[in-house]
Amino acid sequence: MTSFRVLGVGLALVWLVTAAVTGVELAGADETCNSPYIAKLIKGQEDYVYVWTLGVDGVGDGSDKLVTIDVNPKSKRYGTVVGAVSVGGRGEAHHMGLTDDRRFIWAGGLAEPKIYVFDIATDPAQPKLVRTIGDMAERTGYLGPHTYYALPGRMLVQALSNTKDKGGVTGIALYNNKGDFVTSYPMPTTNGGDGYGYDLAVNPRKNVLLTSSFTGYDNYMRPLGDVVKDPEAMKKFGNTMVAWDLKTMKPRKIFAVPGAPLEIRWSPKAGDNWAITAAALTSKLWLVKEDKGEWQAKEVGTIADPAKIPLPVDISITRDGKGLWVNTFMDGTTRYFDLSTPEAPKETYSKVTGKQVNMISQSWDGKRVYITSSLLANWDKGGADNEQFLRGFAWDGKELKQVFEVDFTKEKLGRAHHMKLGSKSLKSS
Amino acid sequence: MRRAGAAALLLWLAAAPARAHEPAGPPLSFEPPAPGTYTLQRIMAAPDGEVLDLDGRAQRLARFTHERITLLALIYTTCVDPEGCPRTLPVFDAVRRAVGDSARLRERVRLVTLSFDPERDTPAAMRGYAGRRATPGRVPWVFLTTRSPAAVAPLLDGFGQDVRATTSRGHGAPQREISHVLKVFLLDPAGVVREIYDSTFLHPRTVLNDVETLLQER
Known part of the structure; x- marks a missing residue:
């Protein structure tokens, strides 16, 4: 277990001097950040938060699991665990995604090429594991499925690594919603492409798919302290974003975006055609926007003090595109940026929300914010700093107030990572 | 003959924006890729099952999903969502006109509208x-259409079309409504789904380019 206290300033200096990019994750999506093809957005009070949770040896059954938390304040079980579905193994559970009909969650681990499919429609309070897709490595050579991005009737699965050398050169697999493999698309390695992958985000109005880049199995499964002491490993982080033609799935333009650009969020506001991302290692915000008929990527802001290595690991955009939550892992801080002028984001609020914080999701109306704690099993902090939780907050536009907490260690669940929202009303008829 | 047909379609496509395209919905905010410059993946086999034609005769759906390129919409007739089922009619009209202008194409393309509200x-x-x-x-x-909800259910499942019945309680009597997201399917002559259009991609230009792309495969 890496202790960030021990690494301290030395770690920061290594990062800065190396100028390479240690990636840090790792985030996903929430109600405002879902694929535009997903039906039935929950625009009222959500009933559940599903948390994809990394198993920990000696904690409960030690397996990765999908945990269901009741988050409706009117419920008698508000703020408690109402269900947990174990997959019977531990594979570095990480991200998940909803199918376009919102009946299923696809989830996977970074240590294996497996994809787990959970039915959340038959009983939204008690998801069921209904399928395991195990042919990704055989079909594509990719390893570590990360982002699950719904297209009509299909799922794009962005991997982080490959089975051949377990480096960062990887690609995107395409499955139909039944779990049948359709085809794959390698990340570009020419014309400035580094071949790395991380997140996916589609703007159908513009026929554009954006991708970002992180690192491979050899780095993300290795203790972070070891990675940063290894100059060769530090060179193996993504420094690019790619604009693809969505219809043809061909790379259209490759952008140099140093520092492991991670989550990508298109503004949900009608008429907006720009996206924002955060580069984890350089702690910069980047804007991707069309200018004079060409897509451009431009650095537009700084998150905290990059010299202190805050490590922005997840972002969540408001539904009007005017605000952005940013979680910085190292200092356990949740920050709010005013995005009224996307070319000049401005931090207007910050609060320490944990000793380590990773994912952040918000309700459609922005009044409820959910935060989890785990980055990667080998990258989380050690000792007392290794808090593992889901915390719920109320946001009134001025202050984040914690309203509940589920302690994932005390509940013998594991490391809390990615979240999706659920609702009783989505029960299949 | 085949070459002449393709040329006619391409000419039609080039001239089409001022013709049948724009009335079929909002203009596309991107330039669709040229036919034949991309691959339409084989997404899944179209399902089969019993359906009813306009005379109430039982037929197999497969009769209408094979041998020709098929553009198939799943709809219900009382849908009023402008981004939903009503979008299909002007788009299909425009596609039908364009295809009909080509002697070669009209023998190789069909349109199907199937209700999921029997x-x-x-x-x-x-x-x-x-x-x-x-x-x-x-x-x-x-x-x-079909005989019953039970008859259409496996077809919906096969196409991956999620449909949920809801009740609207407005000022008048409760109204039964159907919640769904528009999906239109392009099938090749083997009955394999090659594209699934949502409302943003459902446009005569994209559909006709895809038809031409399928034709160039052969």
Whole structure:
């Protein structure tokens, strides 16, 4: 277990001097950040938060699991665990995604090429594991499925690594919603492409798919302290974003975006055609926007003090595109940026929300914010700093107030990572 | 003949923006890729099952999903969402006109509209919905329904079309509504789904480019 206290300033200096990019994750999506093809957005009070949770040896059954938390304040079980579905193994559970009909969650681990499919429609309070897709490595050579991005009737699965050398050169697999493999698309390695992958985000109005880049199995499964002491490993982080033609799935333009650009969020506001991302290692915000008929990527802001290595690991955009939550892992801080002028984001609020914080999701109306704690099993902090939780907050536009907490260690669940929202009303008829 | 047909379609496509395209919905905010410059993946096999034609005769759906390139819409006739089922009609109209202008294409393309609300969309209701569109023309346009929700359920499952019945409680009596997201399917002559259009991609230009792309495979 890496202790960030021990690494301290030395770690920061290594990062800065190396100028390479240690990636840090790792985030996903929430109600405002879902694929535009997903039906039935929950625009009222959500009933559940599903948390994809990394198993920990000696904690409960030690397996990765999908945990269901009741988050409706009117419920008698508000703020408690109402269900947990174990997959019977531990594979570095990480991200998940909803199918376009919102009946299923696809989830996977970074240590294996497996994809787990959970039915959340038959009983939204008690998801069921209904399928395991195990042919990704055989079909594509990719390893570590990360982002699950719904297209009509299909799922794009962005991997982080490959089975051949377990480096960062990887690609995107395409499955139909039944779990049948359709085809794959390698990340570009020419014309400035580094071949790395991380997140996916589609703007159908513009026929554009954006991708970002992180690192491979050899780095993300290795203790972070070891990675940063290894100059060769530090060179193996993504420094690019790619604009693809969505219809043809061909790379259209490759952008140099140093520092492991991670989550990508298109503004949900009608008429907006720009996206924002955060580069984890350089702690910069980047804007991707069309200018004079060409897509451009431009650095537009700084998150905290990059010299202190805050490590922005997840972002969540408001539904009007005017605000952005940013979680910085190292200092356990949740920050709010005013995005009224996307070319000049401005931090207007910050609060320490944990000793380590990773994912952040918000309700459609922005009044409820959910935060989890785990980055990667080998990258989380050690000792007392290794808090593992889901915390719920109320946001009134001025202050984040914690309203509940589920302690994932005390509940013998594991490391809390990615979240999706659920609702009783989505029960299949 | 084949070459001449393709050329005619391309000419039609080039001239089309001022013709049948724009009335079929909002203009595309991107330039669709040229036919044949991309691959339409084989997404899944179209399902089969019993359907009813406008005369109430039982047929197999497979009869209308093979041998020709098929553009198939799943709809219900009382849908009023402008981004939903009503979007299909002007797009299909435009595609039908364009395909009909090509002697080669009209033998190789069909349109299918299948209701997923058989309780209200009886064969008679479908006939009323279809109107003159059901009249045999240069390009077949088939309107279908089923005997019951149980009969349409496996078809919906096979196409991956999620449909949920809801009740609207407005000022008047409760109204039964159907919640769904528009999906239109492009099938190759082997009955394999090659594209699934949502409302943003459903446009005569994208559909016709895809038809031409499929034709160039052969």
